[in-house]
Each structure stands twice: as structure tokens, then as C-alpha cells.
Amino acid sequence: RKEVEQDPGPFNVPEGATVAFNCTYSNSASQSFFWYRQDCRKEPKLLMSVYSSGNEDGRFTAQLNRASQYISLLIRDSKLSDSATYLCVFRNSYTGGFKTIFGAGTRLFVKA
């Protein structure tokens, strides 16, 4: 099983739509969870961390389901500027260090 699995999309949605992405992980010891955003030909940037109780930042809601080992990102009222690739990221600690795992990304296109 892959360490992280993420639907590559693309997701094509109209402006104003609600869209959700999931990302599953295989390492039950994963401790920190994040969503990054990557615009075309740009570097990834942190969108938001994902907390156990779920968290919201404006139109974006992130959730963690430890039992089923996945995280989700919900975008409400999509804007054209939300078009990007969204990467799920996990940080696993182990004796002597840590490891950060990146998903391959889900592409989102928001159309007028």
C-alpha cells in the first residue's frame, strides 16, 4: 500500500461550487497533517494545518479521521483563484528523526 494516496483529479467545478478532496495515509503513527497549495509552475505553500478536532479558515475546512486514516479539504464558494494543485502532507516521527510525506496532488480547475 502506498504511504499516501490522493485522487489526482482534475476536478472541474463552476464558480461558487463546493468541492472536497480526500487523502488517505497508511502510517497510523502519522502525527502532523497539512494541506499545501501549489500554483502552476510555482512552489508549494502551506494552506493550512489539519487538527484532530477539525479546523476552518474562511472558505476552507480541513478534517482528520484517524480511525479511517484520511484527511479531507472542503472548499466552499469556489473562486477562480482557487484553481491550483492541492497537496496533502503528513509528518511522521520515529526514533531519531521525522519524515514528511507529500501526496502527488489533486488538480482543481474553477471555471466562470
Place this chain on the structure above:
Amino acid sequence: DVKVTQSSRYLVKRTGEKVFLECVQDMDHENMFWYRQDPGLGLRLIYFSYDVKMKEKGDIPEGYSVSREKKERFSLILESASTNQTSMYLCASTLTGGPYEQYFGPGTRLTVT
């Protein structure tokens, strides 16, 4: 404002050449990373460093080496470039004690012909 810079945005090299990719961060971060990003494969870790003169292999270190002589600078070296090393190379840095956000440089698109 935090900043990670990379020496080149675009680079074209010939097979067999030695290639140096430089990365500099101004955030006093202990940890620095080199990734390559290929379509459908996501970011794959090549090497990372926890401290000056320290280096650890990532998931795909073959064909690469690194150097970290100063805290702010992490270099990636392709000893003998090959066509399968054509890729986007991204450098990142982060603090040891958190927060664990990785700050990325703008990337270097390397083409080996």
C-alpha cells in the same frame, strides 16, 4: 518575510556534466531538504540535512550528493547528469522544534540533454 532562494530557475545541461544546484535560506532553519517533483509522482525526497555538515539520504539519493558547509546553504550535486534526472528540483527548509511548515524555494527546472 521568510525566504528560500535557489541559484537558477532554469538550467540545461548535457549528459555527463557535473551540476550544482544551490539553495539559501534566511530564516536560520536547522533543517533543509532537496526534493524532485515529477508529474504523477509528487515530491520525492533526495537528501536532507539536520545541521551543518550533516546529511541524510532520502528516498531517491542515487546519482546525487549534497553539501552543507553553512547553516543557510544546502547544495545538491549531480555528479554525472543523466537524462532521467530531468526534473523540477525544489529546496525547502523548516525549524526543528516546530512549527513544521516547510518553506520552499521557487524551484529549478533542470533539463539534461
